[in-house]
Amino acid sequence: METDLPFSSRRSPVVCLHGCVASSQPLASSIGVDILKRGGNAADAAVAIAAALSVTEPFSTGPGGDAFCMFYNGKTGEIRGINGSGRSPKAQTLDFLEGLGYTAETPPSPSDALNVTVPGAPACWCDTLQLFGSHKLSLQEVLSGAAQLAEVGFPVAEVTAHHWAKLVAALRDAGKELSGDLLIDGHAPKCGQVFRNPTLAKTLKELGERGKPAFYQGRVAEAIVDIINQNGGVMTLDDLSSHESEVFTPISTDYKGVRLWEPPPNSQGLAALLLLNILENFPLRAAGHNSSDYIHVLVEAVRLAQIDALCYLGDPDHVTIPLETLLDKSYSHQQAQHISMDRTMEGVEPGLTAGCDTVYFCVIDSQGNACSFINSIYAGFGTGLVPKDCGFSLQNRGANFSLHRNHVNCVAGGKRPYHTIIPALLTDSATTSQKPRLLAALGVMGAFMQPQGHVQVLLNMLEFGMNPQQALDAPRVYVHYDRTTDQWSVNLEDGVRQEVAEELRRRGHKVSWPITGHKRSQFGRGQIITVGDWWSPSVNQADCPCRVLWAGSDPRADGCAQGY
Secondary structure, three states, X not given: OOOOOOOOOOOOOEEEOOEEEEEOOHHHHHHHHHHHHOOOOHHHHHHHHHHHHHHHOOOOOOOOOEEEEEEEOOOOOOEEEEEEOOOOOOOOOHHHHHHOOOOOOOOOOOOOHHHOOOOOXXXXXXXXXHHHOOOOOOHHHHHHHHHHHHHHOEEOOHHHHHHHHHHHHHHHXXXXXXXXXXXXXXXXXXXXXXXOOXXXXXXXXXXXXXXXXXXXXXXXXXXXXXXXXXXXXXXXXXXXXXXXXXXXOOEEEEEOOEEEEEOOOOEOHHHHHHHHHHHOOOOHXXXXXXXXXXXXXXXXHHHHHHHHHHHHOOOOOOOOOOHHHHOOHHXXXXXXXXXXXXXXXXXXXOOOOXXXXXXXXXXXXXXXXXXXXEEEEEOOOOOOOOOOOOOOOOOOHHHHOEOXXXXXXXXXXXXXXXXXXXXXXXXXXXXXXXXXXXXXXXXXXOHHHHHHHHXXXXXXXXXXXXXXXXXXXXXXXXXXXXXXXXXXXXXEEEOEOHHHHHHHHHOOOEEEEEEOHHHHHHHOOEEEEEEOOOOOOOOOXXXXXXXXXXXXXXXXXXXXXXXX
């Protein structure tokens, strides 16, 4: 019987001056703070945390997955990012998959080796240090904390242990057996049990010593190709060695004096901006936090934004995406007209509905730099395929491709799929002649929950004056398409009032309430660090003590924010 967890954290926000990190694992947060203390900057600390989380939370993240990074330069105000998502094998075309008997209605199973795309995370780690790092610490020094954690071992945290066991069981139910590298005597580690991963320690040490070639060529690359090909995939050594990250300029939108920055396609950052633009047309503060009117408008806006994202979003190297038109305020105003306050909309078609295991974390340093970072192997343990003597599992990100021949996200050789993972940054709405002032690094992991999560925690601060910890503690809403009933579903976390759930049902929503215990993981796990308490209604922004950092960490995970 599942134990109900009181997810209201009752924590104070972390407040500090000289630097702050927030992640889903305390040990990873500590490693990030240690990097800051040794003279590293926000980018250095973020990479150290990414590597540490691959040790402590291997069902969510690791070198076998993808990553996205966004970096705010404290000196110049410039915001840039790195798209660390990998491409499909060059031989993996639609014709090839159709030749194997797969169709849009019957694609490969989520854990199939055909869903492994080139892991982009290790290259993203290296490129983050090269482009944004302090250059005071080597890659080897930055990864040393994670390597030691893997070698010496660590006690597994409570929420982590629950998900580890649940996902191992799910793989077994699907006929797959996870490698012993990620188990203890054939079982998922229990809470408090010390877990060691010496093969991952070896991989991280080699990456630290030799950089990208240690992963994309040689021993690790050969092990990746071997296990994929043994299980029916077609990845080659050339697919791996030719991988490169992509540097990008984020896309953004204004909302009541602030600007939200998100990664551009192939990431779904567009969905968060579309959602915020639609919601700008409604009096949300007057409606009241998590009232029936507020949630009704949020749900309808999510449906509109998600459908647009699914219709238009793909790899920009393969398709043209009308970003300017979609992000125009007149378009969002037009979309908002479809929303009636009395009833749900009809005829909104569904899209992808897959689940996700991911880690999000953020860092702000004493120089005012910020790094917003997300790392993922997509579903729990990805494909469950673990390359020999490497200590990590391979992602199944290719499950997000469409097999509809004319779809923008249709599978093709050397193509990046629709990508769910999105880090975010928030600044003031500075003009082009001014340096934008950093307000926050924030993110909420959780597949298609992520745009919804970004917007909900942001509105909790902007519209309702919550501090970062309160914004993460507050009950959330998850809108998704239920293929078993061909209906949109609205899941309400425990803490939303019963009368609100009943009123939403009256308006035509299919509502699940209350969602409790570990099932709250569907609402994502977020982290927030703000610069100053600009979210407080009593603060005069002209007098805002902008060097005080305020941070919160999601109570739906094991993590914490730490400052120094």
